[in-house]
Structures are given as structure tokens and as C-alpha cells.
Amino acid sequence: MKLAAVLAAVDRLAPFEIAEPWDSVGLQVGDRDAEVRAVLVALDPTMVALDHAARRDCQALLVHHPLVREPVAAVTAHSYPGDLILRAASRGVAVIAAHTNVDKAHGGLADIICTALRLEGLTPLAPARMDWYKLVGFVPESDLDAVRTAIFAAGAGTIGDYIHCSFTIPGEGTFEPGVRAHPSIGEVGVQQRTGELRLEAVFPRALRRAVSDAFVAAHSYEEPAFDLYPVDDEVRTLGLGRIAYLGAPCSLEQFAGEVAALFGMPAIRYEGDGERMIERVAVLPGSGASLIDEAAAAGVDALVTGDIKYHDADRADRLGLALIDVPHEIAEGYAMRHWTTQLAEELRRDRVTVTFLEQPRRLWRRLALSTETEETMTGLAQRHNHADDRTLLYVDGGSRGNPGPSAIGGRLVSPDGEVQEEFSDTIGTTTNNVAEYQALIAGLELALDRNVSKLTVHSDSELICRQLTGRYKVKDERMKGYHTQATALLQQFQEVDIKCVRREENAEADRLVNEALDAAAR
Numbered sequence: 001m002k003l004a005a006v007l008a009a010v011d012r013l014a015p016f017e018i019a020e021p022w023d024s025v026g027l028q029v030g031d032r033d034a035e036v037r038a039v040l041v042a043l044d045p046t047m048v049a050l051d052h053a054a055r056r057d058c059q060a061l062l063v064h065h066p067l068v069r070e071p072v073a074a075v076t077a078h079s080y081p082g083d084l085i086l087r088a089a090s091r092g093v094a095v096i097a098a099h100t101n102v103d104k105a106h107g108g109l110a111d112i113i114c115t116a117l118r119l120e121g122l123t124p125l126a127p128a129r130m131d132w133y134k135l136v137g138f139v140p141e142s143d144l145d146a147v148r149t150a151i152f153a154a155g156a157g158t159i160g161d162y163i164h165c166s167f168t169i170p171g172e173g174t175f176e177p178g179v180r181a182h183p184s185i186g187e188v189g190v191q192q193r194t195g196e197l198r199l200e201a202v203f204p205r206a207l208r209r210a211v212s213d214a215f216v217a218a219h220s221y222e223e224p225a226f227d228l229y230p231v232d233d234e235v236r237t238l239g240l241g242r243i244a245y246l247g248a249p250c251s252l253e254q255f256a257g258e259v260a261a262l263f264g265m266p267a268i269r270y271e272g273d274g275e276r277m278i279e280r281v282a283v284l285p286g287s288g289a290s291l292i293d294e295a296a297a298a299g300v301d302a303l304v305t306g307d308i309k310y311h312d313a314d315r316a317d318r319l320g321l322a323l324i325d326v327p328h329e330i331a332e333g334y335a336m337r338h339w340t341t342q343l344a345e346e347l348r349r350d351r352v353t354v355t356f357l358e359q360p361r362r363l364w365r366r367l368a369l370s371t372e373t374e375e376t377m378t379g380l381a382q383r384h385n386h387a388d389d390r391t392l393l394y395v396d397g398g399s400r401g402n403p404g405p406s407a408i409g410g411r412l413v414s415p416d417g418e419v420q421e422e423f424s425d426t427i428g429t430t431t432n433n434v435a436e437y438q439a440l441i442a443g444l445e446l447a448l449d450r451n452v453s454k455l456t457v458h459s460d461s462e463l464i465c466r467q468l469t470g471r472y473k474v475k476d477e478r479m480k481g482y483h484t485q486a487t488a489l490l491q492q493f494q495e496v497d498i499k500c501v502r503r504e505e506n507a508e509a510d511r512l513v514n515e516a517l518d519a520a521a522r
């Protein structure tokens with residue numbers, strides 16, 4: 001299907017016109033006429049996301065955080081976002097941004113989280129501000145139906161969940177046709193008075209041309225009179241964040257625990273008296289400290305949001321508003337992953353596949369001094385026990401002679417111990433360390449292609465283990481390239497660790513390497 005049709009599908013779920021006026025949404029890089037077979041959805045536009053899209057044969061990357069936000073003065077390889085724009089173009093990956101339109105939309109990010117928390121009676125926290133225009137046109141009664149139908153068809157008259165909205169009021173128009181005029185009413189040089197209706201309707205700024213053209217085309221006058229006004233409107237049924245009710249009141253601490261459980265967070269930060277009973281809450285995934293005043297004014301008990309600064313918490317405290325802090329990327333990552341299934345459903349008929357890139361961007365790292373401290377600090381038990389849902393990857397690379405004929409081998413083993421796939425290939429003449437890296441990279445790519453999100457890698461190369469865990473510096477230029485590539489791949493897993501094992505424990509991967517080398521030697 002064409003990229004334009006993918007954009008139309010996104011627009012059906014989260015109309016681009018409801019995005020905040022300052023926001024940049026829609027197609028940011030690409031050609032509307034390009035063919036799309038698969039779409040990758042990610043939180044952020046990064047090199048990793050673009051490369052991942054290209055490798056998985058996705059012709060479009062839909063991101064929540066826009067790639068292009070402001071006018072870009074130059075697109076060059078060594079500036080942001082030029083570097084990403086060029087990479088997207090060279091790899092044939094279109095970039096679509098769906099940001100505040102997905103935040104606000106029905107079934108959007110805030111709705112997804114509220115629903116998952118089993119909240120009820122959802123209404124917007126901050127009504128949507130619309131970047132609208134209003135057409136005020138003057139029409140004879142006989143033209144009214146045709147003109148109204150035409151401007152509605154051009155996109156005017158939609159307010160929230162209502163379509164075909166307009167207003168008319170009768171009045172009297174005056175005019176005198178000039179010598180070159182061909183009036184449909186009256187005569188040249190004679191002053192006319194005629195009964196007309198004033199017709200008004202709003203529409204998104206982008207439709208100015210379409211709506212005024214439709215008005216003129218459907219009107220019977222040679223020179224219809226109309227005005228276009230910018231309006232600062234808001235829509236009550238759409239907006240950022242949601243206010244909602246808990247099914248049953250509970251303590252702030254209990255609710256904070258439910259929020260933590262939803263996002264799989266081992267600990268959560270909140271502000272307010274933990275014993276306080278809460279019933280009505282506001283939810284704003286991402287960054288929502290700017291709506292603390294609105295939430296307090298709406299009289300909600302607690303606001304669930306992220307990116308909260310110390311002084312924000314202080315202000316909320318003074319306003320009697322409790323806060324539950326869910327990191328920006330955790331709330332939005334969760335919600336975008338679920339929104340992806342809506343888009344996948346929307347595009348299923350056209351056989352366009354849509355997948356979400358589990359892309360934990362490790363902007364923040366965590367250092368836990370001991371499990372005990374963590375538990376006393378948060379009062380929440382650690383929920384970690386990941387070993388049993390990990391896929392295992394065994395990789396090995398070897399060369400006969402250093403450098404010499406080399407080969408790579410590896411196997412992917414499912415969490416229940418079943419061998420899923422093996423690879424065994426020669427890679428020409430190189431060194432042992434290069435072969436080890438190439439084996440690792442091939443194994444990681446295989447795991448990503450098989451949609452593995454939690455992985456434990458086994459390697460018997462001490463160099464690789466130490467370089468990837470940061471204990472050895474990478475000095476060799478050639479190794480640096482492999483190291484960067486492997487690191488970028490490792491970042492695409494939701495959870496990953498590298499286990500340095502003894503050669504005997506990696507016997508199967510070693511066998512695959514030797515098989516490839518033996519076959520080549522024959």
C-alpha cells in the first residue's frame with residue numbers, strides 16, 4: 001500500500017489536526033507515493049530505530065517524538081537532525097511523527113493507560129486547543145444547502161465527535177454590479193438589496209484553500225463574499241491527559257503500587273500522604289508537570305505523570321495534589337506498544353505488518369547498591385526473576401591461524417531449552433577476535449529477527465566479554481567498528497546480558513565453527 005494510505009490510517013486513529021499547534025506531526029521524511037509493506041513503531045527517532053527498520057524491511061518508521069520539530073537550517077551528516085534525516089533517506093525508511101495527536105486521541109496514550117488501570121468515567125484533563133479557521137460566508141437562501149454540503153465535504157464543520165456543525169443567521173446584503181460584471185441577481189449599475197444568510201463553520205488551518213474553494217464553487221454568485229478568521233478554539237471532549245475515577249477508593253500508596261505493577265517497575269516515587277484515600281485521578285503519560293495547576297483546579301486527588309522536578313512536587317504539595325511519578329519513557333513506551341496493536345489492526349486488511357520496537361533507550365542507568373537497600377527504600381518488593389524467560393544465544397568465532405581461514409557459529413535456544421536455530425558460516429581470512437565479534441553480531445541479528453526481547457548471550461571470548469561490559473577499552477580502529485555495531489544491537493533488546501563462559505560450556509557453538517572450517521577445507 002502507498003505511504004499516503006498508511007498516513008490516512010494513522011489519521012483515522014489519531015487525527016493529525018488535533019495535535020497541539022506547536023507540535024510537528026505527520027510525514028517528516030519520505031514520499032507519499034512510496035510502497036509500504038511494513039511499519040516499525042518506536043518512541044524515539046534514533047539511528048538504532050532507523051537501522052532496525054531497514055534491517056527488518058520496514059519502509060516506514062512511526063515515532064512518537066518527532067524527528068523534525070523546528071525549521072531545519074541545513075541537512076548535513078554531522079548535525080542533528082540532519083544525520084538522521086539523511087540516514088532515513090539513504091535507507092529508504094520514511095519517518096512519520098504521531099505525537100500530541102496520539103496523546104489526545106480517543107484510544108490514545110492516556111486512554112490506554114487509564115483503561116489498563118481499570119479507571120472509569122474518562123474526560124480530558126486539558127481540553128484540546130485547536131489551530132482552526134472560521135469561514136463566514138454570505139449566501140442566498142436558495143444556495144444554502146449546496147454551499148453547506150460543499151464546505152462540509154471539504155472538511156469544515158467537525159467539532160470533537162460532531163460533524164456537519166454550522167450556524168446561519170438571516171440578514172440583508174447590498175451590492176451594485178459594475179459594468180464588467182455578469183450578476184446572477186440584479187442588473188448592472190443598479191443598487192440591489194437582497195435577503196442573504198450568514199453561514200459560519202470552523203475547520204483546521206490546513207484546509208483553508210479547500211474550504212474557501214468549495215464555498216466559491218458551490219455558490220451561485222459571480223463574486224461570493226466570505227471572510228476567513230483565525231480562531232483560538234478548544235474542544236472539550238478531546239485533550240491532553242485524562243481525569244478518571246478509580247473503581248473503588250483506595251490509599252495513595254496502594255494505587256501507586258498498582259501503577260508500579262502495571263509498568264513492571266520494581267519501585268515507584270510518589271508525593272503525598274501514602275495513607276490518604278484517593279478516588280479521582282488525572283493521568284498524563286510523558287511529561288505532565290505543566291498541568292499540575294489544571295489537575296489541582298479540577299480537584300483530582302492525584303496526578304500520574306513523569307518528568308517531575310523538585311519544585312513541581314513542592315507546588316503540588318501546597319495545592320493538596322498527590323503525585324505519582326512514572327518516568328516519561330516508561331509510560332509512553334508502554335502506551336505506544338499497545339497503540340501499535342490498534343495501528344496493526346487498522347492495516348491488517350492491506351497486509352501491512354506493524355511492529356513495535358522494544359527500544360529501552362538507556363538514557364538513565366540505575367545503580368542499586370544492594371537489593372536490601374532497594375527494598376527498604378521503596379517498601380516494594382523486587383519483582384525480578386528474569387532468568388526463566390530468557391532466550392539463550394551461544395556464539396563462537398574462530399580462525400585457523402591468526403589471521404587465517406575463519407568461521408562463525410551460533411545457536412539460539414528458547415527459554416524452555418529447545419534449540420530454535422543454528423548458524424555456521426565461513427567468513428574468509430581474518431583474526432580470531434574479528435571472528436568472535438562477527439559471530440556475536442550475526443547471533444544478535446538472528447535473535448532480533450526472531451523477535452527475541454530478553455536474551456542472555458554466551459561467549460567464550462574474554463576480549464568480547466570485557467570490551468562489551470566496559471572493562472576493556474577498545475583501542476583498535478577495526479574493533480571499534482565491531483564494538484559499536486554490537487553495542488547498537490544489544491540496545492535493541494528489552495533485557496540482555498552477556499555471560500562469559502568457559503570453552504567447554506560453549507561446545508556446541510565451537511562445533512558449528514569447526515564444521516564450517518572443515519567443510520571449507522575439503
Ligand SMILES: [Zn+2]
Pocket residue numbers: 065286287328332
Ligand atoms: Zn514523550
